Amino acid sequence: MNNRKDFLYxxxxxxxxxxxxxxTYSTGDKLPSVRSLHAEHGISISTALQVYVHLERxxxxxxxxxxxxxxxxxxxxxxxxxxxxxxxRTAALVKVSERVSLVRHTVAIKGIVSLIGASPHISLLPxxxxxxxxxxAAREEKNAYIPYGDIDGHLPLRRHIARLSLxxxxxxxxxxxxxxxxxxxxxxICLRAVAKxxxxxxxxxxxxxxxxxxxxxxxxxxxxxxxxxxxxICLEQLETTFRKRKVAACLIISNYNNPLGSCMxxxxxxxxxxxxxxxxxPLIEDDAYGDLHFNAERPRTIKSxxxxxxxxxxxSFSKSIAAGLRIGWIINRRYHEQLARLKFMSSAxxxxxxxxxxxRFLDQxxxxxxxxxxxxxxxxxxxxxxxxxxxxxPADTRLTRPEGGLSLWVVxxxxxxxxxxxxxxxxxxxxxxxxxxxxxxxxxxNCLRLSNANPFDDDQHWAIQTLGKLIRQQLDxxx
Amino acid sequence: MNNRKDFLYxxxxxxxxxxxxxxTYSTGDKLPSVRSLHAEHGISISTALQVYVHLERxxxxxxxxxxxxxxxxxxxxxxxxxxxxxxxRTAALVKVSERVSLVRHTVAIKGIVSLIGASPHISLLPxxxxxxxxxxAAREEKNAYIPYGDIDGHLPLRRHIARLSLxxxxxxxxxxxxxxxxxxxxxxICLRAVAKxxxxxxxxxxxxxxxxxxxxxxxxxxxxxxxxxxxxICLEQLETTFRKRKVAACLIISNYNNPLGSCMxxxxxxxxxxxxxxxxxPLIEDDAYGDLHFNAERPRTIKSxxxxxxxxxxxSFSKSIAAGLRIGWIINRRYHEQLARLKFMSSAxxxxxxxxxxxRFLDQxxxxxxxxxxxxxxxxxxxxxxxxxxxxxPADTRLTRPEGGLSLWVVxxxxxxxxxxxxxxxxxxxxxxxxxxxxxxxxxxNCLRLSNANPFDDDQHWAIQTLGKLIRQQLDxxx
Numbered sequence: 005m006n007n008r009k010d011f012l013y014x015x016x017x018x019x020x021x022x023x024x025x026x027x028t029y030s031t032g033d034k035l036p037s038v039r040s041l042h043a044e045h046g047i048s049i050s051t052a053l054q055v056y057v058h059l060e061r062x063x064x065x066x067x068x069x070x071x072x073x074x075x076x077x078x079x080x081x082x083x084x085x086x087x088x089x090x091x092x093r094t095a096a097l098v099k100v101s102e103r104v105s106l107v108r109h110t111v112a113i114k115g116i117v118s119l120i121g122a123s124p125h126i127s128l129l130p131x132x133x134x135x136x137x138x139x140x141a142a143r144e145e146k147n148a149y150i151p152y153g154d155i156d157g158h159l160p161l162r163r164h165i166a167r168l169s170l171x172x173x174x175x176x177x178x179x180x181x182x183x184x185x186x187x188x189x190x191x192x193i194c195l196r197a198v199a200k201x202x203x204x205x206x207x208x209x210x211x212x213x214x215x216x217x218x219x220x221x222x223x224x225x226x227x228x229x230x231x232x233x234x235x236x237i238c239l240e241q242l243e244t245t246f247r248k249r250k251v252a253a254c255l256i257i258s259n260y261n262n263p264l265g266s267c268m269x270x271x272x273x274x275x276x277x278x279x280x281x282x283x284x285x286p287l288i289e290d291d292a293y294g295d296l297h298f299n300a301e302r303p304r305t306i307k308s309x310x311x312x313x314x315x316x317x318x319x320s321f322s323k324s325i326a327a328g329l330r331i332g333w334i335i336n337r338r339y340h341e342q343l344a345r346l347k348f349m350s351s352a353x354x355x356x357x358x359x360x361x362x363x364r365f366l367d368q369x370x371x372x373x374x375x376x377x378x379x380x381x382x383x384x385x386x387x388x389x390x391x392x393x394x395x396x397x398p399a400d401t402r403l404t405r406p407e408g409g410l411s412l413w414v415v416x417x418x419x420x421x422x423x424x425x426x427x428x429x430x431x432x433x434x435x436x437x438x439x440x441x442x443x444x445x446x447x448x449x450n451c452l453r454l455s456n457a458n459p460f461d462d463d464q465h466w467a468i469q470t471l472g473k474l475i476r477q478q479l480d481x482x483x
Numbered sequence: 484m485n486n487r488k489d490f491l492y493x494x495x496x497x498x499x500x501x502x503x504x505x506x507t508y509s510t511g512d513k514l515p516s517v518r519s520l521h522a523e524h525g526i527s528i529s530t531a532l533q534v535y536v537h538l539e540r541x542x543x544x545x546x547x548x549x550x551x552x553x554x555x556x557x558x559x560x561x562x563x564x565x566x567x568x569x570x571x572r573t574a575a576l577v578k579v580s581e582r583v584s585l586v587r588h589t590v591a592i593k594g595i596v597s598l599i600g601a602s603p604h605i606s607l608l609p610x611x612x613x614x615x616x617x618x619x620a621a622r623e624e625k626n627a628y629i630p631y632g633d634i635d636g637h638l639p640l641r642r643h644i645a646r647l648s649l650x651x652x653x654x655x656x657x658x659x660x661x662x663x664x665x666x667x668x669x670x671x672i673c674l675r676a677v678a679k680x681x682x683x684x685x686x687x688x689x690x691x692x693x694x695x696x697x698x699x700x701x702x703x704x705x706x707x708x709x710x711x712x713x714x715x716i717c718l719e720q721l722e723t724t725f726r727k728r729k730v731a732a733c734l735i736i737s738n739y740n741n742p743l744g745s746c747m748x749x750x751x752x753x754x755x756x757x758x759x760x761x762x763x764x765p766l767i768e769d770d771a772y773g774d775l776h777f778n779a780e781r782p783r784t785i786k787s788x789x790x791x792x793x794x795x796x797x798x799s800f801s802k803s804i805a806a807g808l809r810i811g812w813i814i815n816r817r818y819h820e821q822l823a824r825l826k827f828m829s830s831a832x833x834x835x836x837x838x839x840x841x842x843r844f845l846d847q848x849x850x851x852x853x854x855x856x857x858x859x860x861x862x863x864x865x866x867x868x869x870x871x872x873x874x875x876x877p878a879d880t881r882l883t884r885p886e887g888g889l890s891l892w893v894v895x896x897x898x899x900x901x902x903x904x905x906x907x908x909x910x911x912x913x914x915x916x917x918x919x920x921x922x923x924x925x926x927x928x929n930c931l932r933l934s935n936a937n938p939f940d941d942d943q944h945w946a947i948q949t950l951g952k953l954i955r956q957q958l959d960x961x962x
Binding site: 101104105108112122123126129131134135138139141142143146147148149150151152153154155184185186188189192196200201214217218220221223322326327328329330341344345346348349350351352353354355356357358361 | 580583584587591601602605608610613614617618620621622625626627628629630631632633634663664665667668671675679680693696697699700702801805806807808809820823824825827828829830831832833834835836837840
């Protein structure tokens, strides 16, 4: 009985939370009374009360004496969106690795309050079901994981990956899939398959530092294209570039770009697919965050509009199931033989053990069922961090409102020195990622990436508050 | 009781087998009578008889009526050793990948008789103990494998790897180790850390095709150095090269080179360590086969003589425990930061699950105890294949006699076309590796690499016999 009650109050609380976060209810709006919840939803008065206590604890509502519950959050009151980025138009060799080293070590500091999280907090992951799949694999697979595996990956897992492609508009065959050690290996192999040292790669600005590192390490040049914080890479600018110069490949995070959170609308994806076809430019699509959508529908992919197999699609289970299993993949037929060769050189076949565990997990679980609460939690965490930013950061702060993914992108007044904020935050045991990591150029040092991968607790609240203080101190010249 | 009896006869049979393979007994020598084994070793007559029946079945001895057992194998009668290789002295870009593709797919053909095996047959591996370690990890590690791991690798595993270095003359700290997805990723990362596209890499000739592919894919040039089938790379030639031209790095399989089987004597290793110090040339040492020694002592490494940390040591558990776990490592401090960056770009951190399994395995097992029967089996298989080659291949065949490892290198008369033999063998469901794969130059097409990784059964015997026939047919112009 308790379980059923928990379920009812949780379900109703989630619904009201959704309506608050998506703006159906705004700050100050009065919410249905406890009595009306009781009457309309067939729940007891105490369960109805529990709904509001829960929402109050999360910070979405406040009780007013003798009057009822009112919304205390408003999407409309969040900081303004950042402007479209305006990077320099010259392709340049990338040098971010040294800066990355400055940040990399902070992840492991004991007791740190992390606003870095590159994958959802473990409390949001299907740990029990994964452990079950692992125990089953351990009992039943016996010797399968001991010899070298297929260079393309474990076929039953590739079949699952192929089936999952339905959700983003794909109709992929297992034979077109190459399993890799995570999406970073996938993207690196793809880059090497279509470009060589000295070649120019068109990317979003800002974009994921891991991809910048790959470009750096392969001796390629990055050409940053202006990018809209909502709709992603600017297609007019990209086409102008195609017309004017040789671009060896594009490298795009189409859905919930890290760090910007942009998600290309369908018609942009289709238009981009036509563009690369017209100019015959291969495109590497990193869709690692696509499954983490907050709205009802999963966004499609550029690959789903790709008629000539010029898109090399990359993704992984790192953001949706378990990053530590290190399983990613590439989907592409055109370059398959080259990809297999490069995969062999990169690390030979991918280990079978994590593939066997994931196969069993996917045999037994419906991905959509597992992903639903994960998405809900990430959305809530994002809203909570956003509200805290609104509360504690300077008034002219700009902030993204991604409809999925793991990143918030904060644009501060130009005179803020992100590295200095980073240094001082670390002294207080707070870790975030300075914005300048996400560009090959000298820019975004007034920006921060904050991750919504971790539950928003008092520590996180304190961390945002403290960051706000450090930023204000800098602006006031009081440092 | 049965177990004890089995143990006694097996132990004695192994001893006699060793003395036959190492030449203490030669063809035609009379072996101790059944009665004297009974008297001298305190075993029953039936157990003593079982010893010889076992050795007869393996093909080492033959019974002569009313006279006893005689040796039917002689190391002395094996084909002559190949000569020192004589590759061209020009550094050149490598192009082996296309040829590799022709062979890669043959591994997976159903029902094929494989003389390819890159890792010991599963019957020789500690499967039960690995499964136990896996089940324990599945039960007890719970969530440890779910988040991203340390970019350097799981510390308890690095501690084990550090301790294992004692066996090859090392005294390594866990902090100097970078865990990788197998030795191929290790070698690729090392190459990238010390050299760039266009640079010249000095290698053995012939050498492992996987390393050639790495050099190819990184756009580096291979400079093949003459190599002795017993003592490995010719140091005089290497020094001459150092004096005359810029070499960015050496890439050497110091122990039981694949495919040649050469093992550098200690004083060569020491001399090479001094040479690279003198000329300041980093050296990547691939020691993947060092644990598979047939003699009592594990050979040392170049790294063990390395005073200035110019040696980047690479190895893996692929040949000694389980290739499918894909766990290798690099040992080096000097380039550690660069290696970590390149590792991140290659595949981010290495998956924790296989590392947890290996850690538990190594917590519980003594590597030397597990390796002893593996080495014995590989040595026996090598002797059995060698004898079959002696029996069925043309008289002027040359053949290596490695004292460890997984490869035999067969040099046939120059007019033999190895690719044609390969094509015709495949029609008969026999797979081996054509020699020309092991060079960046147009050479070794009259050579074959045969793997001794699999138990020598009737199929293997038939395969060698058939290869012999195909080769003779070619030589007679009867194809």
